Amino acid sequence: MSDSAVTATQTANPNAINLKKVLGPVHVWALGVGIVLVGEFMGWNYSVAKGGAYGSLIACWVIGLLYTCVAMIDSEITSTVAAAGGQYAQAKHTTGPLMAFNVGIYLVMAYTMLEAADVLVFGDLVSIGAGELGREGVDPKPFVFLAVAVLAWLNYRGVFMALSVNFLITAVAFFSIIILWVGVQPFSPGEITQHAEMLAIVPLPELSSVQGLPYGWLGVLAAFQFGTWYYLGIEGTCQAAEEVRSAGRSLPLGTMSGMITLLIAASLTWWICAGMLPWDYLGQALAPLYDASKMTGSNFLVVLLWVATVFSAIASANGCINDASRAWFSMGRDRYLPQWFAAVHPRYRTPYRSILFLIPIAVAFGFTGLLAQTITFSIVSGLLGYTFMPINLTKFRRKWPLGSIKRGFVSPMHPIPAIVLMTLCVLTFFAVFLGFGTQLFVMIGFYIFISLYFVYRRYKYVRRGDQFTMAWPKPQGY
Template identity: 40%
Template structure:
């Protein structure tokens, strides 16, 4: 039997940036403003700061793990190597569901935008067309998909920058007093509840590390692209919150901005500047397409990794002989995304994506803690990038993720309980099925590393 070709190593730091920011930048254009509906302007600012702190820490953890392991599965492979098969399967499924649900949400929004421009169009057929087109692009090759992401993401981010500086330099009037109107409409409980939508500013940035196996120099490309992406998102989130709060016309932001579907675009409309309106409309469309495109890439890599290790059918781990993509895993994203999109409940789809992401944000830093314990500094050849202040920031990131997850009881408790039950069942099922896996794991053969410090077969020096 002929061995299947491997994934092509062709990606550079800007591709990693494009993958991470491309998936997440949609959160600056929409969705983040539900923090204002819950906690007002102050609640939104708190949610952005808390979530931003967590994601900076998660990005540092992901950069160290991704540059060390250089595997396509990202969080799945980290959990498999350093925690165990049950955690690995749960994380792999969580990553898959996180990005598939987000892809469906993005495609739905693109369809709604298309319907606003051409009222005769129907939402669901356009959603299908978007999902099918992006699946085909990823089927043909990761370089083409992420190069497309780079240009779409760059234009969408440029639109935010131009809009921000247009307001600060007086092209249109901003009203600073609105920063203090309805700042805390629901009291302290509103501030706490706003945290549940805080991840929307940055949801998915950890996915930038999932293309490590396809990077030319993973030890350089992953940390550089990941951290540059996080800086980009922090700047974009601050600009977006500042401009939208001071521009959208509402005496109480929670009643206007807090329920807007396209807050950045509606803020551009409020400016009355036609060129800005057109630019932000283009940015909204491109960021949704870029996010969905990146989600196809990341979700397929997670499923490919699960398949390669026989957690799901090995049929999906085949690499295309010409395009060198995990094409079967890519194609399989399409029916799952369509099933999510067919539900039509955008907030429910988004919430399931957030819950899945938060589970990963507990297990990614825990994977790093285990990694550092198994491979301390004296075997630093396996750690080309070392994130600072570890393991303390990993523990802190886990605590923040758990706190944010608990806030989902305000409005989405059944979604939370269902998701946790789903992943708990997956954990025990795959743990029992593959519990012999760790005992026979060969670190030298798979990773080219020495045995970890606590390994039973390690030679005594």
């Protein structure tokens, strides 16, 4: 199948400089997990604030199901539509230009806000680290800027180097969770972790009648919002579709192994933190795993978790720059955005203008210091993208039934994953509404505005036939 994808992108513009095909399954894994693993080090714990520790665990598993559906659906379509931009390129082929434009903006916003959250945490961690070494009051902002600048330069120089670095630092961050888990003596409950006592939450009678759940089942539902943070961005593996050597093998393998890695890391993270930190504290902590390491009294674990949290934030920001710039580049190439963004660096063969353009947004929001709000911007954009996926798969199967084109991977049990995903997306929208309703409203207003902007301003620049680049037969029903 990847052969047809290669042909498709090259036949569209045979003289153009194309992105380099250098990535394997390991890089796909590193891109997906690298972006997301930071979610175990920060952000997920806001789900504890919204629903209590048990609420967060239920959200972790239920939202894990949501993302498993995302990975299954995405693997089928991306391994068939192997073009830069991932879901954006899919939407062009299955649904139409306006939907594709919106999907592209979802991706850019989700990744750029995630990148902003990453560098925000990085800056704060440097400040905290300096404080531990006796240098109180270090301003995190220069470090926020430095992190974005260095990572943007790394991405400017080339995707292979950027993602190879990601693989290394992601692996270190992942193993640090395992080492911490071993360090808190999981087979000796009560020694360091004290789940029985720490989870004995007595709810206020006016808010809940369910022991252990401070907001009752409504809180569990509300926790779905930040439950997404355990996994948000795993679908980013698709952004590298045009740069993988064998999309049909590498994308499903990298994505599904990434999901398994994240499910393990998420469960361990919850177990460690819920057994050591009071839930009211955990619900607002900046870096809960780092805090948990401090509770062990081991200097080795404290240093390890500080380094791992920094690494996870850097790896995530690195992957986000890669993904957001690819989506932005693709939209420029198709004239959904000014063509100026479609330039590929003649030497490094990277979408360098797109990389540079998104820097100010990430830096500005990294400077705010408002982690939960920045994360919510990313979550809402991600969620809109997930809501599109069941629609995407349904249209894809209807227009090109199984057997009509060669697929790299066939998502099993269709339409069950699509139905489950749509149901969970609706519930998660409601979860965001609970507590963050105004922010949700404003974000949808933004997407309505840019949709009108596209229809009335940008669509006239779009070459109609060029939007369909795959060497497929005409879709059924047209």
